[in-house]
Amino acid sequence: MTQVDLTIKNGSIVTPTSLVPAGIAVKAGRIVAIASNANLPDSSRAIDAAGLFVFPGIIDVHVHLRDPGYTYKEDFKSGTLAAAAGGITCVFDMPNNHPPVRDVTALKDKIDVAEAKAVIDYGLYGLLTDGNLRDVKALARAGVIGYKCFMGETLGKVGPPSDGEMLDEFAEVAALDLRVSVHAENDPILQYRVDKLRKQGRGDAYAHFESRPQIVEEEAVNRAILYARETNCKLHVAHLSSVQGVDVVRKAKQGRQPITAETEPHYLLLDGKDYAKIGRLMKVNPSVKTEIDRASLWNAINDGTIDMIASDHAPQTLEEKTKPMIFDCMSGFPGLETSVPLMLTQVRRGLVSLSKYVQLTSENPAIAWGIYPQKGCIAVGSDADFTIIDLKMRGKIEPAKFLSKAKWSPFENFEFEGAPVYTIVRGNVVMDHGFVDSEVKGKMIRPLADSQNTGTS
Numbered sequence: 179m180t181q182v183d184l185t186i187k188n189g190s191i192v193t194p195t196s197l198v199p200a201g202i203a204v205k206a207g208r209i210v211a212i213a214s215n216a217n218l219p220d221s222s223r224a225i226d227a228a229g230l231f232v233f234p235g236i237i238d239v240h241v242h243l244r245d246p247g248y249t250y251k252e253d254f255k256s257g258t259l260a261a262a263a264g265g266i267t268c269v270f271d272m273p274n275n276h277p278p279v280r281d282v283t284a285l286k287d288k289i290d291v292a293e294a295k296a297v298i299d300y301g302l303y304g305l306l307t308d309g310n311l312r313d314v315k316a317l318a319r320a321g322v323i324g325y326k327c328f329m330g331e332t333l334g335k336v337g338p339p340s341d342g343e344m345l346d347e348f349a350e351v352a353a354l355d356l357r358v359s360v361h362a363e364n365d366p367i368l369q370y371r372v373d374k375l376r377k378q379g380r381g382d383a384y385a386h387f388e389s390r391p392q393i394v395e396e397e398a399v400n401r402a403i404l405y406a407r408e409t410n411c412k413l414h415v416a417h418l419s420s421v422q423g424v425d426v427v428r429k430a431k432q433g434r435q436p437i438t439a440e441t442e443p444h445y446l447l448l449d450g451k452d453y454a455k456i457g458r459l460m461k462v463n464p465s466v467k468t469e470i471d472r473a474s475l476w477n478a479i480n481d482g483t484i485d486m487i488a489s490d491h492a493p494q495t496l497e498e499k500t501k502p503m504i505f506d507c508m509s510g511f512p513g514l515e516t517s518v519p520l521m522l523t524q525v526r527r528g529l530v531s532l533s534k535y536v537q538l539t540s541e542n543p544a545i546a547w548g549i550y551p552q553k554g555c556i557a558v559g560s561d562a563d564f565t566i567i568d569l570k571m572r573g574k575i576e577p578a579k580f581l582s583k584a585k586w587s588p589f590e591n592f593e594f595e596g597a598p599v600y601t602i603v604r605g606n607v608v609m610d611h612g613f614v615d616s617e618v619k620g621k622m623i624r625p626l627a628d629s630q631n632t633g634t635s
């Protein structure tokens with residue numbers, strides 16, 4: 179073989195079933211060979227991955243890069259640099275920026291922004307909201323990776339569609355053979371409870387927990403599953419947080435419905451007890467719940483009910499986050515630079531295997547959203563996206579060093595063991611031991627026409 183652009187030698191390739199000691203050769207952004215070191219071609223650059231683990235690029239299917247509209251919180255440059263620093267090679271950006279991505283004009287605005295600024299690859303969600311049924315098909319033609327439907331109110335005041343329109347929109351998405359991600363929380367129940375707690379003068383962080391009992395999630399997940407079944411629409415349940423939510427998803431999967439689900443490190447690592455310690459910085463929707471809910475999410479990961487781990491990176495300014503009354507504080511926190519090290523620490527603790535973690539962060543997301551095998555695996559012909567991991571690297575979470583504009587975290591000072599040391603996107607080294615290359619150009623990823631984008635189970 180003639181000279182290639184990049185080789186990665188001496189590492190262990192992590193696949194969804196095993197560890198394979200092998201080298202990789204990359205040319206023009208794609209994997210061209212997987213072979214023993216001796217059989218690799220010459221290359222312009224060689225990475226020695228001795229003692230390291232080579233993952234297919236980690237895909238984060240749930241981020242809010244806030245651009246355009248809220249660039250004081252984050253933008254496509256700072257957000258994708260943060261992702262690269264955190265070992266993530268591809269993000270799917272949520273549509274609740276401003277203007278929200280509810281039609282093709284807004285999508286095109288966002289594509290222009292992302293093309294100019296992104297340093298890693300990205301997919302863009304279209305919005306399903308009140309009054310945009312007629313835009314659903316055009317958004318697909320313009321290249322959305324899938325859709326997001328906020329069943330509870332969120333930033334940007336993109337309210338839930340009426341039940342009637344939601345059903346029609348699901349049918350439209352089914353006809354396009356795409357997938358809908360739902361933020362499944364019952365809006366009237368939580369608004370009512372927030373109101374009641376406000377009137378009682380409750381301003382503490384725990385009041386947020388009380389405003390969103392498990393049934394808020396259970397009811398909405400149930401309704402989304404019912405509408406998806408009725409319309410044959412492929413469904414993705416974002417950020418599962420409760421036992422009840424998990425049970426409803428598990429049942430639907432047993433009934434062979436094409437449904438996938440996601441959770442985040444904060445639901446796996448924090449619970450009700452932490453509100454007293456961490457306070458308002460851990461306000462997030464859905465709320466972090468009890469120890470029992472947390473345990474059920476771990477079970478759901480290991481029995482396949484939960485298919486993916488994402489960050490739900492949702493940067494806010496510290497000022498927006500620390501108002502005197504909890505219900506005046508914004509929800510969400512940055513997660514792109516903490517997600518992978520926090521989860522690798524759980525790998526070290528034996529809570530999840532390396533192979534399972536690859537499924538959760540690469541293979542399953544790529545299959546569910548229709549971009550496999552372009553992404554989501556290490557195979558000849560696939561995009562040369564890699565996250566190279568050092569499982570021995572120790573440290574603690576230091577938000578002051580984040581590349582995200584939000585330099586704070588509920589995980590401040592959490593100790594980690596295991597971290598990404600290289601982030602490689604289509605053969606470009608975007609991060610090398612913490613140093614990022616802001617000149618790399620990210621690319622928009624669209625669903626493949628012939629991908630196996632059915633439900634994973």
Ligand SMILES: [Zn+2]
Binds near residue numbers: 240272490492
């Ligand atoms: Zn979100």
